[in-house]
Amino acid sequence: MIRAFGWLPLCGLLVLAACAEAPVQPAPAPRSAAADAAAAAAAEHRQLARRHAQVGDYASAAREWHIVLLLVPRDDEARKEYDAARAAIRERVRENLQAGLTASRNGETERATQAMLRVLALDPENAEAAKVLREIDRQRAARIQASQAQRAARESQASVANAGRAAPAPAAASEASESYDIEQPIEMFKAGDINGGLRDFRAFVDANPRNDAARQRIASVVYDRGIESEQKGAHEQALMLIEQAVSLRGKPVPEWTARAQAIRKALAEARAPQDKR
């Protein structure tokens, strides 16, 4: 009897336990307009971050993941992606800085410039990259000025000879100040600063689209360099230069176009056996 009675509270307890129900969580309050806006913004920035990362723009990707994490702090995927973008930045900064310093030491200014710009795009506060770029620009500007000074001296001597005077005329603003034009980039281009020269030519042509004589001169210089490259067997560079020459000229030059086509064909033929392999 006692034994049977002893089981009773136990059974009661079991029944109670079985019937026990977890307390119901309070129903979530309807999401406010601000929360909806935040969710939509987070989705938008998430998408932007992925797009930036896909094209290798890790600085922008990291920025976008940062914004996503601000909006959704416990988004584990965003945290992982953010950390990955930061790691990619560190890695690429290291690689490009190394490449830029090597190029700079070897006097390859254009390559050094591009590498340092890549470093700064990822790490805008990188003092070493900024220093290299500043030094390259200082040297470049000094070269332009040196060439400008030589030309000014020649003009001055010619003017003295023509006027039979002992000194250049005292200067108010004169048309001479327009003569900055294309001499410096041409000299730099001829001296081997191909990319810098091309950039300056393009800027000049964009600024003076109707200066036919100057375009003719610039384009001829670039074309000549292209032919020189072709003769040295640098066909890809030759093609690039001749195409640039055609574009800078702004008018069709059948001979140049034919030359470019011939090089293109030769390059394609040279590649064909490799492709088959």
Added chain:
Amino acid sequence: MKPMLPPLKRSPVSALVAFTWIAIALLVHGCATPPKAPETEPVVRADDGRLLARDDEYAIVVARSDDSAQSLAQQYLGDRRKSWWITDGNGGAEIRPGQVVVIPLVLRNRIGVYSDGFQTIPVLCYHRFGSRASKLTVTPAAFTEQMDYLARNGYHVLALKELGAFIAGREALPKKSVIITIDDGYRATYDIAFPILRKFGFPATVFLYTDFVGAGDALTYSQMKELIASGLVDIQPHSKTHSNLTLKLPDETDAKYRERLRREVDTPVDVIRDRLALASYAYAYPYGDVNELAVDYLSRKGLSLGLTVTPGGNGFFAYQYMLRRTMIFGNEDLEAFKAKLQTFVRTAGR
């Protein structure tokens, strides 16, 4: 095979104890609060009715109907003029009510270098203004058209001084920033250019060669004071006599050349200080020509910027004593003017 463990002794007491523990465990489990699901919903901190989130670098807000980039810049950045931080960071468009706006509270990228290229600041160089256009004379109509183009197309016309902070890496500048300079000190700067600049609220720097003052078509000091008082125009040195600093005169000894160079740098700085109470920080080289010796004199005189007439924009890394400046010619049309506004240079890629 022997069992590893001794068989359980099933006494009623031990069974009762076991059942009691099971019941307690079930009860505790039933009453327990379930763990929180991982948070994937946005955190909304609507403390001022629009702030969604904020840390040291960004504030994210939902714009209200009365918000603009200027009002948000005033509230979150403490300066309405920093509204471009907000517009540049949000696609450049106007702020719409309900839009989620990301406000950068600090600008880490002050140098304008991005994965696809870098920012450059063009410095435009004018000389004379007059009714008959020539290479160095721009008509009032053309100048108005050019300023109107800048105003309508989102260009920020900045004071030259701001360029110094940019190339030193101290201050970021808005995308599409442009600087206006006017060389020599012609009276037409006062008669023609200034009213147009004032209409648009655009600042400009006049580079004065001081021996010119007193000539018939030159600015007078009282006109220059009026220009300065407007808060839009700054006057800076452009030499004493406008002679080419890189040319040594026939029979000029090194010592005499150095002495002449020193005068060409020092005199206009001193005159501008004494007559106009202005400190000089920038120098435009006559004809845009300069050499290292002239740079040395500029530096000794405390000048921090030197401007040439090599065309193109200035990246943050531009050499401070050989800055590029693009001449604006009176015989060119608006298309040519537009082509000179180089504010971004695309690079080869990543």
